[in-house]
Amino acid sequence: MQSGTLVAGRYRLDERIAAGGMGEVWKGTDTRLQREVAIKILHAGLSGNDKFRTRFQLEARSVAALQSPGIVGLYDYGEETTDDDGLVSYLIMELVRGRSLAEILRDRGTLPPDEVMKIVATAADALETAHRNDIIHRDIKPANLLVDEATGSTKIVDFGISAARGASGLTETGTVMGTLAYASPEQLNGAELTGASDLYSLGIVAYEALMGRPPFVSDTPVAVMNGHMTQAPPPLSRDIPAGVAQVVLQSLQKDPRARYTSAAEMARSAREGRVVTGGIPVSPATPSDGQQTQYFGTDQTALLGAGVGGGNTAEQPTGAMAHEEEKSSVTPWIITAAVIAALAIIGLLIWLNGLNDDPNGQIETPEPTSSSVETSAEPSPTEDQTTTDDDDDSNWDPSTDEETSETPSETASSPDTETSSPDSETSSPATETSEPDGETTPSDETESPTTEASQNL
Template sequence: MDDLVGKKLGKYEVEGVIGAGGMASVYRARDTTLGRIIAIKVLDPALAEDPIAVERFNREAVTAARLQHPNIVAIYDVRQEGPYHYIAMRYVPGETLRDIITRDAPLTLSRTVTLLRPVALALDYAHETGIVHRDIKPGNIIVNPHTGEVVLTDFGIARAQDQSHLTAVGMVMGTADYLSPEQVRGEEATASSDNYALGIVTYEMLTGNPPFFDKAVPEVLRAQLNDPPPPLSRFNPRLPAGTQMVMDRALAKHPADRFTTATGMIEALSAVAQHAASLHTTPPRLRADQPKTNPPSRPPLYQQPVKPTPMNRPIAPVLPNRTASSAPLARRLTPSPQRSQPVRSPNVGLWVAFIILLLLIGVLIAYLVISSQPKPGGPSGSAITPAPGGTSGIAATPVPGRATNPPTTATAVYNGPKRQGNGLDYAALHFDQPPVIDGRLNEWQVNSGIEISQTANIVPGLPRSKSWGGPSDLSGVSYEGWDANNFYLAVGVNDNVHVQTATGGDLYKGDHIEVWFDTDLGGDFSNTAMDGDDFQIGLSPGDFARIAPEAYIWSKRDPKLIASIKVAAQPRGNGYALEAAIPWSTLGFQPGAGRAIGYDIDYSDNDTPNTAAQEQMLSSSPHRTYNNPTTWGNLFLRLKTKD
């Protein structure tokens, strides 16, 4: 319906398209009388001859106009002009909750509560007015990112208790993923049905998908009737334990077992989040290092960071059928009966002071003896043991299954020779606790990174170059981390067409990531060919259906080494997120703060379905030569942003 842009409907001049649905399209328009910007919803002209469709469309305006609430979009006018039936309403700039979930999910519990509290207030108000929305879903919730305003919209199938039915008995209205069991059975939707749908939206925000997202519509409807949702921990293990108890009640199959109000669920979740925060259980965050030069803007996929959530801790259960109270969730421990204090001898203090004096004298003598010994590093100061590979640094000793505490001295800064290739330099920050490799990036504080855009860093002269030249729809951003056991990588890729048709040694023929390592930074500056300490590793997100994520090492085709790499991926917006853990033992490298290696990361693209072809590659080394480590950049292992 782009043909309306630039035309007038009554006093409204249509300026652009906002979005479109099954029955109507929404435009941005200007009220020429009042001079204000509005949104105008226009019924599809093909439905204008259907009296039920027209009545339902007009009823939306009448129903929503009865609701005067700051979190419900205001209706200004409803009219018809020629074949066009339209509703003029308040324009709310921003994005839908669907956009936010696609880009950022899983969201933290506290952010979920903040976004949904206004929606819950709007729903409770509508229910008190006698109106049931019947189509609560992320696409009908608009968020203004500048003001934080949240509004509920699209009352197209809402029904007031005093309105006649436009739906036949047993007919299901709404969206399958958010339908309550009673709606699936064809029963009348109630306020509890809306509250159930809001619970589904909450589940989706916390996990990234609605409970039965992997099923066809008929199976979804059966699951809404009979199956419990998968536990939250399957998709987001970092949520506070009490979250599951709240969601179990919100998504109860029987309406009487659910929260009686939408705000009741939100307040219960808020209490869980506040209690978890009071325990100070937030896991240590990895702060991605800020490059020396300002990086380009991040891809839209990561404009809003995915922040870590509190780790699981037991809390007091959320009891059913009780309103939230201000009392703390955790009970205070009852003090034990006060014990009588023993009577001390007046000479005890003198003896304690005498013993402390003897200890101080002993420490002083030991210090004088040790300091008189010659220092192995020469007169300038203490020695630094050279780390393997010829660079100075402090090498951490790996402990199987557990990351070691990193050194905290000034020697954690790399001061050795640096590769003078054309590649970008990266810094990997230390993880105190290993991240979960699930492709969701929960443990990464994504607040900086280096973007590889489609306008630069295209690698020339690589093999298969004759098959390149596909559409330039590719960009990506990467974040690097480490601990004593693994190198960690998180990437976000924007790619309008995702294709992966091959596995193993042929995964390069589809969309994938290539990571190149030269573990001998100190002695490999002149070797223009890869040797035993260089690695070319491919990481494939799979196709999110038939082909699973996988890793491959082209330079070391050892099945055991390949199997040691963990990789996971999730589809996100127009692209995907990928996460990997590569054992340092696989690379034959001993990590430590202050160490460095050669590094390059490439993004490979294939936009031709059912065809194994590598069409485009973007690289962190703009003029990288294939298999030539001297053209790569540097990767520095650091403890924090500035060390």
Template sequence: MLSPEVVLSVRYRLDERVATGGMGDVWRASDLLLRRSVAVKVLLPALVSDPDFLARFRAEARILAALRHPGIVQVYDCGEDELSDGVRADYLVMEFVTGQPLSKRIEALGALDVAETMSIVAQVAEALHAAHTNGIVHRDVKPSNLLVQEDGSVVLVDFGVARSTNITSVTNANAVPGTALYMAPEQAAGRPVSGATDIYALGAVAYCCLTGSPPFNGDSPLQVAVRHLDDEPPELPHDIPEAVRALVSRALAKDPADRFSSGEAMAAAARVAVSDPPEPTEPATVVPVTGVAALRDAKPGTRTDAPVVTGRKRRRGALIGAAAAILVALASLGAALGATGEADAPAVNVPTAAPAAVPSGSAEVPAEEQQPNSGRPFRPTGSASSPLPLATASPVSPQPSPSAAPESPEPTGSTDPQPTGGTTSSPTETTAPTPTDPQTTPMGVGEPPAGRVP
């Protein structure tokens, strides 16, 4: 029988039993040759009686001994020895990891927070990726095989043993009850396993960390396995972030093709799920840029022409909008005052004489088109054959009319007929010059003053 102080192969002294599982007992031991602490797992006699099992077990031990990863327990040696009572002991020597099994931590705390759970998932997924790259599938990922150290790092143990037992179904004689709680559907159905099988088991571990219990329970391993095949796991609590819930749901997909493509992809998703989320922002309200009233009357959720953002930018936009509205109001007020001033201003440049007679052959300017007292040029309606040109605002040199003779220059005095009955303005009065062109109406000339007849 195994007991403290028993020495295996004259090298490994058993000091203390630290765990007992379906595969055997784990002892804290001392390597007398290298003087270091190690973990020795002694397999159950029922397992070592199978020669095929021993061959697979030793082959896996050699592969794992060459695998180096901080998240995977290091395998140092494997061997066999005959005890004093004639009992054979086959054992595996591994790195001694000081830590607490994750199963004990969940039992003590009830459930873990999201940050710690995703940290565990990311570390174990990276360890599984390293194993899968080397062609090794663990097949027995569960909380009791995860050791959490004081610094938060996680180490996956029992590599090699779970694979070498060739557990493919819960009906196999080598199956243990605890395995069915985290067993993938294809493994429970006896189908071929792959790296996706470990991804499913890690998703079940994450579910247990967040809720305190595995996704499925039952009275027997077979009942639990059937639920893994047919049932969907209960929904995670709604206070868990959506990204975390999506990660667990994808890992627990029934079809291996719907799970994460690798442990590396699952580790990346776990880190993103707990990264700082973006600061929440209010949805932009879009209103037409037509004035302050549009900004005031817009309701959240409306969308028209231009976005209005929240916070500091909203205040800045409101100030700019208010300033623009004030400028528009001032411009409108100035235009109104200008219009009032023009309406009240007296007419200028009004001659005391009556306007010149309209020559024959040209259209008379209708009264409604004249602009009395406006001081602005206007274009009277001319004949259909020769439109009237626009008068200038200042006196100009008289231009010859089309009918004037080109060979003789105009005299300094006006040759146009003077209006009958007109009066001579005094030198101090400002009068509009009389144009020489009979078709040009002088600027500022309006209707004759009341009481005068041209």
């Protein structure tokens, strides 16, 4: 069809906006009401196909039943026979200002988390309206989300392959309707769909907007399908706020029952997630060691999602809950370090006792050794302080403790090794040579290396 053509004697085609395999979208004018409209025309060849005509009619009925700021409004539907093209089906719809999210991502690459959550929240609001009317979109993707970049408001378009819950007969056996990169696992399995399928697709859209690409990308469709059905998505960037990451990862759960219970709940969580600041390590994949699951493991994700719907519970994972998990992971390392220190001291005692049997040894009496043992064998106050310090350190790294746990052994044994030399001019820092009055006292230097080593624990 050409510019200037009147459809149904009323709607003038002004400018072609888009064209695809199923038809064209035009910017037009309702000459009767003198308002701008969008005119969607099904290709003539498809208009004669009963199945495609039925789908086109379904889109008209679906959109007409939905009254939501986030869904493009439908004004009219009809069929017309033209001299050039024969039978054509058309939809007269609201003309939306803005661009598709697909175009925006092509230009900008990624979007800030706050902007992504605005898009998710408004799209989820629209999906809630559709789901309440038992309509599942089945093709949520960036190309079907029109975004007003000034306000962040989003409208869902193209309900052409939407389906009423439980409807059948429009899809051939073995045919998957939708776009592979955004399809839910149950959609790919051919299972009966619920609104949770649209939420999964919206989660994929959010992931792409944050990371610049969908989570599952491959040259082969089979690999993409396998990713959706069996693989965890690659980890999100660590600088993404915890609340935002929670929204994305919960919506991408493989089991539909583990996702949000409704689109309205997802919308609330997206709005709450926007105000949560501070990033946390996020990795939905199975971690290589147990420590990685402290922040965002599979079980914890399910737990966090259960509390999203009420109040400000979305902030809890980065507050008390995460801190308690961190404390519980620090304690075993402190205990391990204390045991290593104790073993080092015991080894030192055995070694010193061996020197006492050596006639060439410089240690004249056992009393200084006992004093040294009493001084270095008092880890309790230092351990308590270390526990407090570690509890307050949200960036605790197990590898640090593994390296410093050997320090007490090296610090304690080195000074005493010097005392074993017959030519030594200075006695061990752990003991002092007898004063003129014959008394042996611990040196102040004894506490310095021991305390420093303990604090490194």
